[in-house]
Amino acid sequence: MNSILQKTQVTLLLFCFSLAFAQQHMKLPADVLFYMEINGKQLDKKINWAKFNPILQEVTKKNKAKLSWTDYSKTGIKYDAPQYHYASFNDSVKAYTAHFILDNKEKFQEFVNSIKKKGLENSRKQNYSYVSLDDDIFVAWNGSRAVLKMISYDKPYKDKWDETAVADSAAAVIDSVAAAVVDSVAVDSVYADTPEKPFDYKEEIQYLKDDIKYLKESIKENTAEIEKIQKDVKYLEKHHKYPEEKKGSTDKKYEEPIVEVEPLPGPEEDMEDLQIPEYDDFKKERDSLKAEKFKMHRKLVEESFDQYFNSDLELDVPSEMTASRDAASDVFVYTDYGSLVNNGIYGRMMKMYEFGSLINSAYNSNSSYNLYFDKDQVRLVNNYQHKNPEVQKSVSEIYKGSKNKKLARLINDKSIGYYAINVDGSKYFDMMYALMKNAGDSKYQKETELIMETVKIVLDEEAISKIAPGNGIFVLNELKSKTVEYTDYEYDNDYNEKEIKKTKEVVVPDFIFAFATENEGYWNRIFNLLAANKNTSKNFSKKGNLYSFKEDKNSGYMDELFFTVKDGIVYVMTSENGLNIENQGQKSKNWMKDSTKYPASGRLDVQKLLTGLEKEFKSGSERKILDTVRKNVGDIYFKSESKGNTIRTEIDYSIKGSSENSLMYFFDLFDELYKQHEADKKQPVL
DSSP states (O other): OOHHHHHHHHHHHHHHHHHHHHHOOOOOOTTEEEEEEEHHHHHHHHOOHHHHHHHHHHHOTTTTOSSSSOTOOOSBBBBSSSSSEEEOOOOSEEEEEEEEEEHHHHHHHHHHHSSSSTTOEEEEEHHHHHEETTTTEEEEEEEEEEEEEEEEEOOOOOOSSSSSSOOOOOOOOOOOOHHHHSSSSSOTTTOOOOOOOOOOOHHHHHHHHHHHHHHHHHHHHOOOOOOOHHHHHHHHHHSOOOOOOOOTTSOOOSOOOOOOOOOOOOTTSSOOTOOOHHHHHHHHHHHHHHHHHHHHHHHHHHHHHHHHTTSSOOEEOOOOSSOOTTOOSEEEEEEEEEHHHHHHHHHHHHHSSTHHHHHHHHHHHEEEEEEESSSSEEEEEEEEEESSSHHHHHHHHHHHHOHHHHHHOOTTOOOOOOEEEOOOHHHHHHHHHHHHHHOOOOHHHHHHHHHHHHHHHOOOOOHHHHHSOOOEEEEEEEEEEEEEEEEEEEEEEEEOOEEEEHHHHHEEEEEEEEEEEEEEHHHHHHHHHHHSSTGGHHHHHHHEEEEEEEETTTTTTTTTTEEETTTTTEESSSSSSTTTTOOOHHHHHHHHHHHSSEEEEEEEEHHHHHHHHHOOOSHHHHHHHHHHHHTTTEEEEEEEETTTTTTEEEEEEEEOOOOSHHHEEEEEEEHHHHHHHHHHHHOOOO
């Protein structure tokens, strides 16, 4: 019995030790403002690599050099697996990180070697390898995972906007994220006070060798420019002028035999004929700072890579970030607007302003997006949520307005688009009260609260809301052309200025803006006052029940605006016959139905819009682009409503053409425009 008990105790003890030392999930940094998941299982099926590969090759080729990688579908990345991207931002460190799953480590390493700088060797760590693709771009990988990290580090400075900062705090402490990442790195004591780790001369030797490689790369990049300058010097010494350029060429062409150029001196040789001491000192200092910054970037990413590859290679994402994620979407994105505005330099800058806290309160929200690449349309679904429950509740209450079908009748077959709202206007007061109340401590907090209470007592919110209850619509009917005059200036040989009167064609919108009112008399009194006042009556006049505003000169985009109040609706129109609505077919009826269904909605016929803008495209190449885009564009439709504790907005873009799906539609359109652009560049100039 004792033997069994002892074995049980040993087993439990080992189990506890295994739990204590088990690899944990990689926690998402606390200052992440942007998080994205790519649903590779769905998205990979929608990519046509036979089309996508040539497009990528065209975009990535440089100076017509032979491409070192031609098949981007075989980079070693498992494209049908999920990808995770996130961005963090604070005073000193800005970083973008992407996590990939690999299905072929060797292929991925070949791909990395094809895009990294020549001469750079991969750095080997205990359980992963990494290399710098550029000064601020690094990639690390093991047998199954890869991480790409773009990073930028700047030394933090004294908080100029924080009035509570201690006067003698000139030695600013590095922010929490940088400290967490480089807690083992010795940083200049002016900027941080972090303990040094034991000196490792082998590691330091490797860092110095890496610095040598980096500096050699800088020398190589400047060698070609130095040789070109040497040629120019020799040519000027002999001919006292630069060589003539051929038409259509941007490079100097030496017609005579090229003068023999002396070998480029080594870095240690004296180049008295080309060097300027002051510039050399500046260049040395710049290269030194650049190398120091690169070293800091490398230390930061090493710490980040170590943290990830020492974990179980799974990200631990807070549940609030993924609360609105739809597993059926192709891409999911979360953005923290509150942290972006309230933290870091922006948040402290707002403290300079008396009501900056109110602005911070308004932006203290987050949004998530689900993106779908369907067969015949692209869908984007946004969920907005304010971080303060009281403010969010007041925003949701606004979206609970009544419907008004009279406004929908303004939509007709010639309409290019509309934007309609059916909200509760009286609730805007509650939202402003909630924002001000939750703006936090401010210089005038007590005064603001007193003003709020006074406003509540004095203002009759119900009476004010009857002036404009919250139903309105803007209908863009068509785009017309108009000839306007403008003044240009010409100069003679003595630079004397001369005014020239010219004319040009501009696009003028024909629209109707209307909103409901329960107090017609209020608006009629306003319009009558404008027509009777001696100052405003010069431009504002009345004819029956129709009021009009006309500019003095024919130089503006609007000839005349017309106003009227009728059957509980206030109208603003560009035509006095704007209320004579005709030709309402099935498409118009569908639009009318949608305009009254949601608190906020809208549609736009992009093809009609581009047709109306045709005269704005002057050159032949611009018109070709217009024709290409116009034949491929569809309609844009959006709707917004309150769903639970969020505001849900959906934007749909329908596609046209023969593309397999809406994802490849964008690649096909880009490919067509790119080929057209390249063809225009090759055409001879007559």
